Each structure stands twice: as C-alpha cells, then as structure tokens.
Amino acid sequence: MREQPSCGCVTELETPRLRLVAWRDEHREPYAALNRDPEVMEHFPALQTREQSDAAVDLWSEQLATRGWSNWAAERRDTGEFIGFIGLTVPRRAMPCGPCVEVSWRLARPHWGQGLASEGARAALAFGFDTLGLDEIVSFTALTNRRSSAVMERIGMRNSGEDFDHPGVPEGSPLRRHCLYRLARSEWQVLNPLSPP
Numbered sequence: 349m350r351e352q353p354s355c356g357c358v359t360e361l362e363t364p365r366l367r368l369v370a371w372r373d374e375h376r377e378p379y380a381a382l383n384r385d386p387e388v389m390e391h392f393p394a395l396q397t398r399e400q401s402d403a404a405v406d407l408w409s410e411q412l413a414t415r416g417w418s419n420w421a422a423e424r425r426d427t428g429e430f431i432g433f434i435g436l437t438v439p440r441r442a443m444p445c446g447p448c449v450e451v452s453w454r455l456a457r458p459h460w461g462q463g464l465a466s467e468g469a470r471a472a473l474a475f476g477f478d479t480l481g482l483d484e485i486v487s488f489t490a491l492t493n494r495r496s497s498a499v500m501e502r503i504g505m506r507n508s509g510e511d512f513d514h515p516g517v518p519e520g521s522p523l524r525r526h527c528l529y530r531l532a533r534s535e536w537q538v539l540n541p542l543s544p545p
Contacts, residue, residue, distance in 0.1 A: 359416045359479075361471045368420035368434055368468060371409045375421045376402060378430045382456045391493035393517050408435070417475065419452065422468055424459075431459040434468035436476050436485070444512045445528055448486045449476060453499070460495075466502045473503060477536045478544050484532050490514075490523040497527060504539045505529035 361368040382388055383396035396404075404419075411418035419435035432455035439450055451472050453465045476482045487505055489496040497507070510528045517524040537543045 358412045363467045363471045367423045371421045391490040441515045465499045477533045487529045488526045500529040505531040
C-alpha cells in the first residue's frame with residue numbers, strides 16, 4: 349500500500365441506488381441504533397454503546413476530512429434514508445495481513461437482501477483501485493458470518509485460505525477465528541476491463 353497524501357477534501361461516491369457521503373450529526377442516532385441491534389451485531393463480540401458508535405463516527409469523519417476517504421455514511425438515493433456505512437479503512441489493530449486497506453460495510457436490517465452492500469462495496473473498490481491506485485484491498489469476517497462472506501464473493505474477492513485469530517476478539521470466543529478475502533488490482537482490472545491500468 350502506498351501512502352496517500354492528505355487532500356483536505358471529502359470524496360463522496362454515488363451508485364445507482366446509494367450515496368456514500370460525509371457523516372452528519374443526524375446519522376449518529378440511527379447508526380447507534382444499528383449497533384444495538386443483536387441481529388446486525390450477531391458476528392461481533394458485543395453490542396456497541398452510543399459512546400462507542402460516536403467514537404467510530406468521529407474517527408471516520410476525521411479521516412474523511414484529512415485524507416478524503418474512510419468509512420462513508422451510506423444513504424439511499426430514492427429516500428435519503430441513512431442505512432449504515434460502507435467504505436475503505438486501514439485497520440486500527442495489527443493484522444496478519446497488514447499493513448492493508450479493508451473494504452467493509454454494516455447495514456441496518458431493513459436494507460439487507462437487496463444487493464446494497466455489494467453495490468456500495470464495488471464503488472469503494474473502484475475508488476480504491478482506480479483513484480487511490482491501491483495494489484490490493486482485503487476484507488475479513490468471523491467464520492460464522494456467511495452473509496458477509498457471500499458479499500465478498502459477489503464483489504469478486506477470493507478467500508485466501510489464511511484464516512486467523514482476530515486480535516480484537518477475546519480468546520475462547522467462537523467469533524475469534526476470521527477468514528481473509530483478498531482482491532488484487534490486476535484481478536479487479538480483469539473483472540472491470542474499463543478500469544484504468
């Protein structure tokens with residue numbers, strides 16, 4: 349991964365059904381509610397408090413302001429409704445695959461099963477490869493999280509077979525073991541032949 353210069357501007361992305369935008373105060377409560385939903389958080393060690401949710405929003409907002417990309421707030425274009433986050437981040441913890449850039453998402457339950465995570469994640473991948481010039485983007489999740497693994501496969505990522513114990517999940521937890529998916533820029537260009545070389 350090459351270091352990206354600070355740009356002082358927030359990049360926002362659009363897809364046919366989504367806008368990936370800078371976080372606003374009105375996003376905070378629905379994001380906190382999403383993080384209190386046991387079904388949404390089924391494959392995470394614990395539900396999040398409002399303070400934990402706000403801390404994540406603060407971090408991502410700072411990253412968006414300083415480097416132009418991070419996890420964006422995701423809104424539906426047809427209604428303007430906030431549905432969760434989708435984006436690119438550098439993991440805060442030391443990972444076996446690090447240093448790396450991860451594509452990730454978390455959507456509220458009413459917006460599952462419509463292809464929105466895949467649609468937004470593809471836009472994030474395009475930005476990472478075509479604009480930032482990243483050589484590789486990864487994604488990972490608990491082995492139990494087949495929904496997220498299915499999204500990774502739909503967007504063209506491949507299971508690397510490099511399962512690992514997530515350092516942020518307590519020892520003994522059934523969620524500690526994670527699968528690692530990878531996508532190289534060369535693979536992205538095969539999947540997307542109009543992508544810049």
